[in-house]
Amino acid sequence: MAARADRLGAVRVEVRVELKPGVVDAEAESIEKSLALLGIPSVRRVTTARIYDLEFAGVDASEAERLAGDAVDRLLANPVIHRVHVRSVSD
Amino acid sequence: MAARADRLGAVRVEVRVELKPGVVDAEAESIEKSLALLGIPSVRRVTTARIYDLEFAGVDASEAERLAGDAVDRLLANPVIHRVHVRSVSD
Known part of the structure; x- marks a missing residue:
């Protein structure tokens, strides 16, 4: 597994969680x-x-995006109020 | 002013506020x-x-970036713990 991780290197996935249009963004209103x-x-x-x-670590970009989508569904976002963008990032 | 705003259109600036390296990111640790x-x-x-x-509205991109920097300094970030990136965004 360590050898595989070394070969594949690190893959970064950026998950952007926004409020859906129509959902009140109280922080944004306060900033305005x-x-x-x-x-x-x-x-x-x-x-x-x-x-x-x-x-x-230890996965390729497409597998990382799939796992990130899984993380979004199960932990990072609430589909009732959130809109999510997932994308691979290369440094 | 309205005419000037129309002529210049809307300018979007994205401010990204991160914690500086070394500052504990409790939310990230919890997610891990x-x-x-x-x-x-x-x-x-x-x-x-x-x-x-x-x-x-009513300002060009460079003025918008300057004003966004002002907003960061005075409201959006704490220089003790935050690292900030400001960039213009074109739709």
């Missing part, structure tokens, strides 16, 4: 208000997202 | 443990980041 109060009123809209950067 | 328990042990390391997507 605060920026206006701070004198930066040209910000018309703020949206937020959470990034989970997963570093895999 | 949970993924191992869920039977996805090939994830060697998890890091997290917060994305703030700022949509500006």
